Amino acid sequence: MNKKCIGIIAVLFVVAAQWFSGGGIVRAAESTLADVMPQLSSDASFELTLRQVSLRKGVVTVQAIAENIAGDTQMLMFDFQDSYLIDLGTNKKYMPLKDEKGLTIAGPMFGESSGGYIKQSVDVGKKVIFWIKFPAPSDQVKEIDCFIPGFPPFESVPVQ
16 A cells, blocks of 8 residues: 555544544634734725624624824725625625715714715824624624725625
């Protein structure tokens, strides 16, 4: 027998031993928010990290931290209404929640045009925290893709 066959037999032996000892097949650990890589803005001036993605009473709240990594003061600015979530299980897109005046439920809000927006000057190395609320795809959703204007998508984000 060659080494490759011996290796395959050894792996099968370990799996069978685990199975018959009542342990079943060992599954990979579920991903956590710490596993989601930060994203650079399209102009590479900000690094965006998801701080929290939570599900409560039919609402998903996304909380993010944008850090200025450029060499000078930068303006973080986008319309909250251009953010969205995608549930890949159903291939549905979820837009941010809005109040009775049509404003996106998000903050901090610096203006009301376009449903509300963030516009904040951020010094080098400083951070800004913002949040946006979305309708929950379902109470059973475990992962979503999250899109924030000016940044690549965050994919397979665990909802906690």
